[in-house]
Amino acid sequence: MRVISGELGGRRLVAPRGGRTRPSSDRVREALFMALEPFTGRRVIDLYAGSGAYGIEALSRGAVRADFVESDRAARAALDRNLETLGLTGRARVWPLALPRAIGRLRAELAQADLVLADPPYGGEEARSVLAALGHEGVLAEHARVVVEHHAKDELPERAGRLVCLRRRRYGETMVSTYETRAGSDPGET
Numbered sequence: 001m002r003v004i005s006g007e008l009g010g011r012r013l014v015a016p017r018g019g020r021t022r023p024s025s026d027r028v029r030e031a032l033f034m035a036l037e038p039f040t041g042r043r044v045i046d047l048y049a050g051s052g053a054y055g056i057e058a059l060s061r062g063a064v065r066a067d068f069v070e071s072d073r074a075a076r077a078a079l080d081r082n083l084e085t086l087g088l089t090g091r092a093r094v095w096p097l098a099l100p101r102a103i104g105r106l107r108a109e110l111a112q113a114d115l116v117l118a119d120p121p122y123g124g125e126e127a128r129s130v131l132a133a134l135g136h137e138g139v140l141a142e143h144a145r146v147v148v149e150h151h152a153k154d155e156l157p158e159r160a161g162r163l164v165c166l167r168r169r170r171y172g173e174t175m176v177s178t179y180e181t182r183a184g185s186d187p188g189e190t
Contacts, residue, residue: 029057052070113140
């Protein structure tokens with residue numbers, strides 16, 4: 001696993017030990033990031049961060065700050081090592097929390113994010129939970145993007161509160177769904 005592009009392009013990332021996480025493929029990350037550019041000045045949240053590949057890629061491409069949410073201890077150890085090795089600790093913060101609590105803390109302590117990258121475990125309700133929480137919690141700036149990597153069989157809604165689906169791209173068994181916050185969307189809709 002490596003950083004695809006930007007100031008840290010080509011640098012290797014350490015993956016968490018054990019099989020509890022599923023790193024995103026370089027192919028999926030490269031396609032996702034090409035569709036989201038530019039990154040200069042963006043505030044990014046990497047949910048279910050694992051090794052931090054998504055957030056680190058955003059920082060490498062010019063994001064001003066990344067907040068990483070990861071509850072697994074082994075994954076956080078790899079993430080901390082990657083941030084230290086790449087010299088990113090001054091532009092990053094790691095939140096050792098599970099999703100519901102993390103969203104509340106992020107809302108209370110941070111400026112609104114421009115981009116959220118989420119790679120929850122496949123085959124559960126986590127992807128829907130991410131959208132439900134972010135669509136209602138006030139963590140996102142206007143016109144912020146939320147990108148969720150999920151199993152192609154997992155159906156996600158077209159709308160979740162203020163979030164509206166812009167596009168979906170399939171890469172084998174992986175689906176990447178991109179949402180945007182919209183002013184005037186009913187925060188009560190899901």
